[in-house]
Amino acid sequence: MINAPKKNLGFFPTPIHKLGNLSKYLNAPSIYIKRDDLTGLAIGGNKVRKLEFLIGDAVSKNYNVIITGGAAQSNHCRQTAGAAAACGLECHLALGGDEPELFNGNLFLDKLFGAIIHWTGKYRKGEKIPELVEELKSQGKKPYIIPYGGSNEIGAYGFIQAVDELKKQMELIHEIFTHIVFASSSGGTHTGLIIGKAKYNLPFDLVGIQVDKGEDDQPSYEEVLLNLINFSAKVTGVNIDFNEQDIILIKNYLGEGYGIMSDLDREAIRITAKYEGILLDPVYTGRAMGALIDMIRNKYFCKNDKILFWHTGGTPALFSYSDKLL
Numbered sequence: 001m002i003n004a005p006k007k008n009l010g011f012f013p014t015p016i017h018k019l020g021n022l023s024k025y026l027n028a029p030s031i032y033i034k035r036d037d038l039t040g041l042a043i044g045g046n047k048v049r050k051l052e053f054l055i056g057d058a059v060s061k062n063y064n065v066i067i068t069g070g071a072a073q074s075n076h077c078r079q080t081a082g083a084a085a086a087c088g089l090e091c092h093l094a095l096g097g098d099e100p101e102l103f104n105g106n107l108f109l110d111k112l113f114g115a116i117i118h119w120t121g122k123y124r125k126g127e128k129i130p131e132l133v134e135e136l137k138s139q140g141k142k143p144y145i146i147p148y149g150g151s152n153e154i155g156a157y158g159f160i161q162a163v164d165e166l167k168k169q170m171e172l173i174h175e176i177f178t179h180i181v182f183a184s185s186s187g188g189t190h191t192g193l194i195i196g197k198a199k200y201n202l203p204f205d206l207v208g209i210q211v212d213k214g215e216d217d218q219p220s221y222e223e224v225l226l227n228l229i230n231f232s233a234k235v236t237g238v239n240i241d242f243n244e245q246d247i248i249l250i251k252n253y254l255g256e257g258y259g260i261m262s263d264l265d266r267e268a269i270r271i272t273a274k275y276e277g278i279l280l281d282p283v284y285t286g287r288a289m290g291a292l293i294d295m296i297r298n299k300y301f302c303k304n305d306k307i308l309f310w311h312t313g314g315t316p317a318l319f320s321y322s323d324k325l326l
Contacts, residue, residue, distance in 0.1 A: 004154045007056035010039035010048035013165045021275040028296045029305040037313040042082025045075050045313025050155030051083045063144035069094035069126025075314040078106040081115035091115040096124025105320035149186025153232040159192020167200050177204045181292050182310035183284035184208030187225045195233050209288040210251045212258040253291040259283050264290035281314025282321040
């Protein structure tokens with residue numbers, strides 16, 4: 001069983017409300033939204049749920065440095081930097097790419113939170129972290145590694161709890177959702193949702209929208225995800241063996257790759273802003289909402305379905321893509 005103490009970092013529960021204007025514009029079934037963009041820490045985002053347990057684990061074991069990695073505009077890295085700052089911990093980020101002339105979006109916030117940035121070229125998933133760990137240990141520091149996206153069994157536990165939160169909210173508003181739609185990338189959110197759904201015996205379909213093609217020389221995302229689900233289920237006390245049939249993963253919207261906006265992504269960001277006053281991000285939620293819009297137009301859902309879109313945050317990244325959106 002996981003024994004990671006929780007470090008309270010966010011504001012929960014996050015609200016659920018109906019997207020009435022967007023539903024009408026799309027002539028769609030009822031669409032609702034779960035606002036994890038409003039979790040509070042570092043402008044919010046779903047990673048706070050994972051970090052409450054990951055940072056809690058680090059603090060309880062007396063680590064004094066936090067290390068994680070991601071793309072230059074990583075939402076996860078921004079929230080990790082904010083969490084480390086809130087807990088008085090040194091933070092190192094291994095970011096893909098080369099140092100830019102202008103620090104904007106999430107990258108600007110990383111610097112503002114005091115994170116120390118290490119540029120790693122083509123490696124954007126923390127591949128260079130082991131080298132950094134050895135360097136920090138040689139300086140007498142005790143580094144704690146948070147994996148790419150915060151996606152391990154400890155991080156996933158945050159989303160098992162999120163399903164309990166959702167269950168209570170559905171009871172409160174007297175709604176039963178038929179589908180939960182969300183961006184699926186590093187696997188921790190997807191893992192926690194699947195385990196939580198089974199644990200609390202909830203009836204909805206979990207529809208993950210894959211946003212990243214992954215690496216050619218690595219196992220497929222489905223294989224990585226299933227392994228993480230079964231390992232996390234075991235260590236969190238949910239004694240179920242999951243298989244491929246338990247995973248709904250939509251792979252039709254990868255476009256030209258990670259972080260490269262398609263016309264559908266742009267449309268989703270623009271109309272969600274125009275009709276609901278809600279900002280999506282250009283990498284995750286924009287792509288997931290674009291997929292949802294296209295699936296609605298192609299009759300994936302029935303008229304009486306009630307769809308919950310899980311907004312996982314990422315708003316600061318918009319400012320680094322403004323030239324591609326206006």
